[in-house]
Amino acid sequence: TIPACNANYLPEGISEHCPIKVTFVEEGLNTNKLFQFCNVWAKHPLFIDKVQAAWVKLLMVLLKKELKVLNTQFFRNVVAEANDDRMALYLAQNKLQADPMNMTLQRRREGEILEVQKYIIYGRDVLTT
Numbered sequence: 001t002i003p004a005c006n007a008n009y010l011p012e013g014i015s016e017h018c019p020i021k022v023t024f025v026e027e028g029l030n031t032n033k034l035f036q037f038c039n040v041w042a043k044h045p046l047f048i049d050k051v052q053a054a055w056v057k058l059l060m061v062l063l064k065k066e067l068k069v070l071n072t073q074f075f076r077n078v079v080a081e082a083n084d085d086r087m088a089l090y091l092a093q094n095k096l097q098a099d100p101m102n103m104t105l106q107r108r109r110e111g112e113i114l115e116v117q118k119y120i121i122y123g124r125d126v127l128t129t
Contacts, residue, residue: 003024005024007021088112092112096109
């Protein structure tokens with residue numbers, strides 16, 4: 001059987017394609033089970049490698065927090081600016097969909113696309129999804 005799903009049609013962003021976000025509807029609730037450590041795991045040859053990998057991941061989480069502070073203090077919060085520009089593009093595209101022949105809205109959309117693209121030109125897409 002085909003699982004139940006929902007489709008959400010999104011604005012095209014800086015592309016000329018209209019993305020669709022498909023989410024599957026879960027039947028029943030997933031209940032999270034409590035973690036229970038088993039001593040026998042520590043005897044497995046891969047145990048130390050797994051623990052070290054998790055430790056490195058934890059350090060990356062801490063580094064991410066520090067980089068967010070650096071961004072806010074010294075780069076005028078470029079991520080928030082990029083998200084604001086993306087939202088302005090989204091709004092311009094929605095207005096243009098309602099009135100596609102409006103030249104003013106077409107120019108506004110093109111300007112918003114340029115604003116969003118400047119973050120990509122700098123070599124890093126800072127937009128969050």
